[in-house]
Every structure is written in structure tokens, then in C-alpha cells.
Amino acid sequence: MEADGDVKNSRVMNKAKKAPVHHSPVSEHFRGSLPLFVNRYNEGFELREHEHEYLEMVYVMSGEGYHYVGSSMERTSKGCLYILPVGTSHILRPGDTSGKNSLIVYNLCILPGFIGMLKSWLSSYSSSGGLWSIYDGEPGSHIALLDKAMRFREPFEQLHREFEEQKAGYETSMFSILLQLTVQISRQMEAADEYSGKAGISGMHRDMSGLLDYVNQHIAEPLTLERLAAEAGLSRRHFIRRFQQLTGMGFSGYLQHKRIELACRLLLETGDTIENIAKSTGYRDLTHFRQMFRRIMGTCPKDYRKSGKS
Numbered sequence: 001m002e003a004d005g006d007v008k009n010s011r012v013m014n015k016a017k018k019a020p021v022h023h024s025p026v027s028e029h030f031r032g033s034l035p036l037f038v039n040r041y042n043e044g045f046e047l048r049e050h051e052h053e054y055l056e057m058v059y060v061m062s063g064e065g066y067h068y069v070g071s072s073m074e075r076t077s078k079g080c081l082y083i084l085p086v087g088t089s090h091i092l093r094p095g096d097t098s099g100k101n102s103l104i105v106y107n108l109c110i111l112p113g114f115i116g117m118l119k120s121w122l123s124s125y126s127s128s129g130g131l132w133s134i135y136d137g138e139p140g141s142h143i144a145l146l147d148k149a150m151r152f153r154e155p156f157e158q159l160h161r162e163f164e165e166q167k168a169g170y171e172t173s174m175f176s177i178l179l180q181l182t183v184q185i186s187r188q189m190e191a192a193d194e195y196s197g198k199a200g201i202s203g204m205h206r207d208m209s210g211l212l213d214y215v216n217q218h219i220a221e222p223l224t225l226e227r228l229a230a231e232a233g234l235s236r237r238h239f240i241r242r243f244q245q246l247t248g249m250g251f252s253g254y255l256q257h258k259r260i261e262l263a264c265r266l267l268l269e270t271g272d273t274i275e276n277i278a279k280s281t282g283y284r285d286l287t288h289f290r291q292m293f294r295r296i297m298g299t300c301p302k303d304y305r306k307s308g309k310s
Helices: 004-014 112-122 129-135 153-165 170-195 208-217 225-232 236-247 251-269 274-280 286-297 301-309
Strands: 022-024 036-043 050-052 055-062 064-069 072-077 080-084 090-094 103-110 143-146
Touching: 036 090, 036 153, 036 170, 050 090, 055 153, 064 080, 090 103, 103 112, 103 153, 112 129, 129 170, 143 170, 153 170, 208 225, 208 236, 208 251, 225 236, 225 251, 236 251, 251 274, 251 286, 251 301, 274 286, 274 301, 286 301
Parallel strands: 022 050
Antiparallel strands: 036 103, 055 080, 055 103, 064 072, 064 090, 080 143
16 A cells, blocks of 8 residues: 555656646747738637747637637637737637637738837837837746727738738738727727726727727628717717718718728629628628719719729
8 A cells, every 4th residue: 555645646646747837939920021021810729838939919700719828818709809919828728629719810920020120110200119018028937918899800811811812912901900909909909098997888988099990990881870879888979079070971971981981992892792882891681882883973883893994
């Protein structure tokens, strides 16, 4: 029979040891001189906890699960954004193994030296030095931000598309998107700090420019002035006045112009039918779509498409 001490030691030895943290060097992802790397990844259980020699930004596009950072764990879901400095170890896991609620993320990796170059270059033209503080975290730290309105979805999609397609000038396009994304994140963090503690009203809803971003990203969906005013925590009358001040247009007029603007892009960039384009830009009535298009653009959708491709 084993002594009590031998039993305890045996139990300790039989406990599963935590796998070592994988170190991800620059050479694992970066190729050539481009200081950015982007991928879209369906998180599973095959990767192990890792830390890297570069900055990483992770944006959750869909699904739910868990984010392990060092020794801490937090729930994650659609719209969560994480900024992870050099040396911070982490791993994302889906909520279950069924695959029904896939945890899909965009990973944007940035060489830290490139951030230093941007800061140095822009310091001569801007007083917004604090803008870059989101990239200044110490190893082991991270920033977590919830993007309820999915405002960051489009820039991450654009970055991924540019990186994958590599059309002429894609590097410059990616740099410009990164600059815009940095500003958007910094502003949302400021808004969250400014309005934290005000029960029931998020910074995004109190910030009219943030609400406008929400409208732009959901332009094809049924949007009512009453609903948006309520979400902004404003009376209908006050919301109309603030919206007019911000855009120079009434809510209905702004909505129509943005929908037709999207329709113009789809007419020129896709081969989709005019009927489908009408539906995908928020118009259920094709006749109404044609009328609005002619009123704003001065021509019909068919002729607009024809002239743009001639």
C-alpha cells in the first residue's frame, strides 16, 4: 500500500500540465516589407495559447466563446475588439464543440516599428498624440472594447479584402484604413469613458456621430426616426434638430441619399439585377426605387449602369 505522501504526489503528477505558451515570431506571418498581416479565422480548439513579437488586433465577427488572456478569462461575442501588445499571451475558444455558433474573428497583426514610424510622421501635422496610446500597452496587458453597433466591421473587411486581393496600391489602401480605424477606436474609447456610469445609455448612443455610423452600416434595414431617437436617449424633436446639425439634411432625405449611393456602387461593381439591388438597399417596391433613383441621380438605374461601364 502507498503511503499518504506517495498518493498525493501521484495525484499531482497525474494532473494535466498547462501546455507551454507558443511564441509567434515575426517570420510566422509577415512576408516581404509589408508591416501588416490580416486573416479571417474560425476559432477552434487546435491552437494553443500564444504570444507574439508584434501587435495584434482581434475583432469578433460572429459567434460566442471565451477569451483567455494570461491567467484571466472573459466571455467574448460578436463585436468584441481586443488590442494585444507585444508579449501578451492569449487564446480564443468557441463556446462549444458543435460548430453551430462558430466563433469567427479577424486578426490584424502590426509590426510595432511601423506604429512608431506613423507616430513620428504624423506628429508634425497633428496635436493628437494621445491617439496612438491604444498601441502602448505593456506585455501582459490588453484593451477590450465592445462594438455593439459593429462600426469596425467594414474596415476589418476592407483590410482583409485588400490583403487577399493585392490589387495595385493595396498597401497604401491598407495604411489609410488602419489610420481611420485607429481614429475610430480612439474616439469610441473616449466616448465610453465620458459616458461610463450613466445607466441605460451607452456612449455610442449618446454620441450622435456614433449613431450616424450605425445608420450608415445598417442603411438597408428598416430604420425609424422614433427608434433611433429612443436609442439616443433624445426626444423626437431634439433628435431631428441634432441630426440636421450633424448632416445638413433631414433624416428621411439622408436615408434616401445613402441608399441610392449604395445602389450606385452595386450597379457599377456587381452584375446583380436591378430588382435585387433595390431589395438589398432597403427598397421593397421596385417602382419606388426607380423613382427615388431618378430624383437623386437624374437618370434611371439601367442608364446609370450603362454609362458607368462605357
